[in-house]
Amino acid sequence: MAEYTLQQDLDFALALADAVDAFTLARYGANDLLVDTKPDMTPVSDADRGAEQLILAQLAAHRPGDSVLGEEFGVHGDSSRRWVIDPIDGTKNFVRRVPVWATLIALLIDDEPVLGVVSAPALTRRWHAATGLGAYVSEPGGVPGSIATRQIQVSGVASLADASLSYASLSGWKEAGKLDGFLELLDQAWRTRGYGDFYSYMLLAEGALDAAFEPELELYDMAALVPVVREAGGRFTSVAGVEGCHGGNALASNGALHPAILPYLNR
Known part of the structure; x- marks a missing residue:
């Protein structure tokens, strides 16, 4: 199995999120969006399935030795390096044209989450982090059309x-x-x-x-x-x-x- 640094995995996950964002935004609000009901009575759209298929194809091409758990298509492989994917978190929002939805991409090593990308393109915001590398948000910058990235930190509220x-x-x-x-x-x-x-x-x-x-x-x-x-x-x-x-x-x-x-x- 090929070895990757955490930074390499993060760079790959961010590029993957770019590709998925382009796909999901094209389906967001589409008049021909197809929505079905899963056995657990939650909705699933063709955008959910298409986004996960895109991710699976990219993982097969660029991380072929890794395993995957996705919401729509389940488990692939049994490697201790496991990508965990929710193609659209907030499908009910997505299908009703509420912009609060995101693609979630995680890497777990020996069941420990070491990398996370949360990309919400309808909000023009993306968060990412990896163990020891800090947490960041990318959002619209001061110049129209620009994106700025800043490190983030939790509050100090104690009561x-x-x-x-x-x-x-x-x-x-x-x-x-x-x-x-x-x-x-x-x-x-x-x-x-x-x-x-x-x-x-x-x-x-x-x-x-x-x-x-x-x-x-x-x-x-x-x-x-x-x-x-x-x-x-x-x-x-x-x-x-x-x-x-x-x-x-x-x-x-x-x-x-x-x-x-x-x-x-x-x-």
């Missing part, structure tokens, strides 16, 4: 009374039997909003929010988010407090707020 929190799925917290504690937590905060999906975690990494949490997630929903949050100085765990993205749900914070939040979500 729930001063914190801005983001959540998702009230019904999900109810189904998990955690609604009472969840609502108590919201009552303690300075501000609460349901930004949802990848966006909550990227705003956290930028320091615009102080914590984000969701009751039910898949690996492909979370893997790309972890390096960005961690490299920005934050913490990413399950609701039970287990580090990483393998717990089926998520609590991400600036780190300082984690001990205060965990008891509410485990009532």
